[in-house]
Amino acid sequence: MEFEKNTLLFGADPTPRIVAIELGETGTVKVYRRERDGSTIADVEPFHPFVWADSDVVDLGIETEKLRGDLKYGWLITVDSWKELIALRNGLKNAGRDFFAFTDPVQHYLTATGRTLFKDLPFKELKRMQLEVLSFEGEGDHVMSIAISDNSGWEELVVVDPNNVEESERDALKRLTALIKQRDPDVIEGHNLFRSDLPYLAGRAKKLKTKLDWGRSGGFLRSRPSRLQIAEKTIDYPKFTIDGRHFVDTFLLAQFYDVGMRSLAGFERMDVARHFDLCDDEQISAFTGKELERAYLENSETFRRRALCGVRETRALSDLLSPSYFIQAQIFPYNYQDVIVRGNATRINALFLREYFRQRHSIPELPMPRAFEGGYTDIFFTGVARNVWHCDIASLYPSVMLQFECFPATDQLQIFRHLLTDVRTFRLEAKAKMRAEQDPAKQHHLQALQNTFKILLNSFYGYLGFAQGHFADFDAAARVTQIGRDLLKKMIEWLNAHGAHVVEVDTDGIYFVPPSSASSVEAGVSPARSKSDAADTAATTGNEIEELQRGLAKELPVGIDVEIDEQFDAMFSYKAKNYALLTKDGDVVIKGGALKSRGLEKFQRVFLEEMIKLIMEGKPEAIPQLRNEFEQKIRNREWKIDMLMKTDTLQDSLDKYRVKIAGSARNRAAAYELALASGRNYRPGDQISYYI
Structure with a gap:
């Protein structure tokens, strides 16, 4: 069977080419769809949010639907708007009733309808815009340039006039907003978009009293504090949203990639691009700091090349790392932006809840x-x-x-068994088709498909031991x-x-x-x-x-x-x-x-790898010579300074670090001391590179 016809995985509603969902006026959502001619249309659809409750609530004057089965939450309450849902949740809480409800209106809508994003839409038809901001630091900081591109190959560089900063910077922000409305992207991509470009643009727009109304319906850029756990790392970041569009941060995609591979030397754009051999010119890619500011003031061609290099590398990184998440957005009832940051077990739980809702079956408590x-x-x-x-x-x-x-003992519909069986079969079929396929574009799609099924397949065991999974x-x-x-x-x-x-x-x-x-x-x-x-x-x-x-x-x-x-x-x-x-x-x-810690200086990691290779090749006698070569290069200053730099990831906020130091709860650490001395707003998850 065709993978996409499996309703357990891809949802029961086959509506094609949905590119975004946004909450509309009272009791509605806007559904944006891509037409075959490339245009985007918006349909206004009715929206009925719902709550699973553990008992009839007729005594509260609310109509309910009795669900099949005998699991904990056996009653469904449906309301006519998001505002009513918030009031209902507050009322149930005050009445001491047990209930469960989603907090995301898009997940509500997609779960209730069985729809998902991007069905029957090739990845190349997703309109993706890349964005990178270069800024002048220190006193009088301001935007130097805004580079914009998209996956059609179009590019534009907006440079702020250093001789007329305030007016030129305001014009640059207005030009960016106009281009977003004109090009109408589904996705805005950037590297460190959430923690660098978007906060900086929002701050400059506020100072210059300029609107960033980038939403498809004219909505404004919004943000709220968020936290993401990736393996052993905790990353604090402001989650930005905009109506009708998605934000994708290739910094986060690189973090997720490295959980399994553990092969990236760092997570800056140039580090990741270098790893994947995506740099046209490594020297230009790494151009930064005072030299970059000097090139800007001199209006040099080098500055323009560096500015556009950023969006080109971001686009190439997204081409490589995004397709699996694009396919996952066709499977799971989430926004594209959200499916990226949801944990594997959380995604599996969403499939269970969608199918139990469709079959009007009760669901268990956690x-x-x-x-x-x-x-x-x-x-x-x-x-x-x-x-x-x-x-x-x-x-x-x-x-x-x-x-x-x-x-799972509580899975009365046996969704777990059916999903696991199908996903394993689909992965084998996708791998076989990928090996047989000659067309590179189709091969790339099948690679993303089988990788998605691999991630899914390996998530089922984790789901069994997931405390927030209803059927765990x-x-x-x-x-x-x-x-x-x-x-x-x-x-x-x-x-x-x-x-x-x-x-x-x-x-x-x-x-x-x-x-x-x-x-x-x-x-x-x-x-x-x-x-x-x-x-x-x-x-x-x-x-x-x-x-x-x-x-x-x-x-x-x-x-x-x-x-x-x-x-x-x-x-x-x-x-x-x-x-x-x-x-x-x-x-x-x-x-x-123990053998490849990122806490080591780069020269130590390289030395360890070369020494271990000599040992495995049966050449231990060559190790002293290797050591001498490294010592000479250090003494003669033959390496760039990045070979001698340590990179540490901040785990605590700077405020928390100060409190611990004041209470003698920890020792001082160079990375935190440098972060404090810099005056910048470093957060948990940020990396500090330094040398001693």
Whole structure:
């Protein structure tokens, strides 16, 4: 079947080419749709917000609908406007009634209708505008330039006249507003848009008494404080919204990308663009500070190139990182801007609630959280192992959940089972189609599609242990990890019993040396071996690996598929979840914060990587020479200063840091002291680069 025809995933209403939803006049929403000729039209639709309640509320004079099933929230109350919904929630709260309601009107509307954004709309037809502001810092700060572009290739650079700043800056803001209305983008993109460009523009507009009425219906730019948790990072930022359009910050897209990859050296636009090889000119991309201000005052071509470089790199980053979120907006009942920052388990919960609403079925209350043991990690050898292979169970947790029926007890409609089955099938189909496709544009779309299904597939287990998930089930989550641990231990026992040597097991799978090379591994040996010591690795053949895979498969239950999918020349096993791999092509892959902490100066990270590579290549005698080379470059000042800089991420606000210092609750830290001395408004999540 076609993926988009699956109503559990993509919603029951097939209305195509919706690009935005905004709250309209009383009891209505505006639905913006893209016509085939490229124009955008607005339909005014009725809007009936709703509340799930745990009992009939006829005593409050409110009509209700009894829902199917016997779960906690079995009554549905529907009202005629958002204002009425707010009053209803307050009334229910004051009456001591239990209820559940969405706080976002767009999620209300999309859940109630079964609609989603962007159906039948190719990514290239989404109107995306890029924005970057360069400003003169210090006393008398002001906008130097506003660079604007869009995905059609159009560009414009608005430069403020340094000899007539106030009038020229006001004209620049008015020109930006006029261009937004004229070009009519669905999305406005920028790098660090929320914490830099938009707050700065809003502040300058306020000072100059200029309106930023960028909304499709003439609405003004609005913001409120928001907080985002990305892995171990907490990022405080002002969330900006505008009616009928979406904001996408490629700084946040880069943060989400790096959660899985852990490969970015930094998150500034030039760092991310350099990582993806998107810089036309790295020197221009990195042009900043006093040199940039001087180029501006001199009206040089270099300044103009730097200003436009920013929007070009932002557009290229969005081309690369946005498509998966674009597809997710076709699946989940959220605004495009919101689907990016919602957690994976929160998105899954939204699918459950949409389908239970459609079938007029009651929903459960939130579960009682409890702790449970996680996945299996262990280390059996430290040092260098050669001819290392990686094996894993294909989609371990999804396979366990389906094969052993680890489903939520409260899911009376069995949505979890059906969604998980379909998503796994769809991902395999999308991967197969992607490999067979010759057209690059279609291949890129299928890559984004299979990546979206991969994210979804891996979110179901997390949902079981999600305290804010209505259908979460901590007992089922614990059972999944227990079965997963048992299966991995069984595989390890079998491999060791058949002459292999297991090096390490973690969330990425099992790393082992096959029987033909196992004699070269001596537990606890740290020094690297020379190349000659690895001669017997050649004895490993495809037949040996196939036999191991077949043997492992016989030990596992039906439906649990083992994969031995990758070979490495060497592995440096340091400690649990911290290791390095040497690929067949000579590349080094480093896992774990102990070996590649961003808290280290860049030269230390580079030195560690090169030293570990020498160890894995069996060349420990070359390490002193490497050390001498680094020392000479430092002494002779051969490197740019960024090689010697540390980059720290602020976890606390500056006010909280001051309080902790005053109360002797923590030691002083260079990054915070520099942030305080700068006079800038640094927030949690901001990065400070410095050298000592």
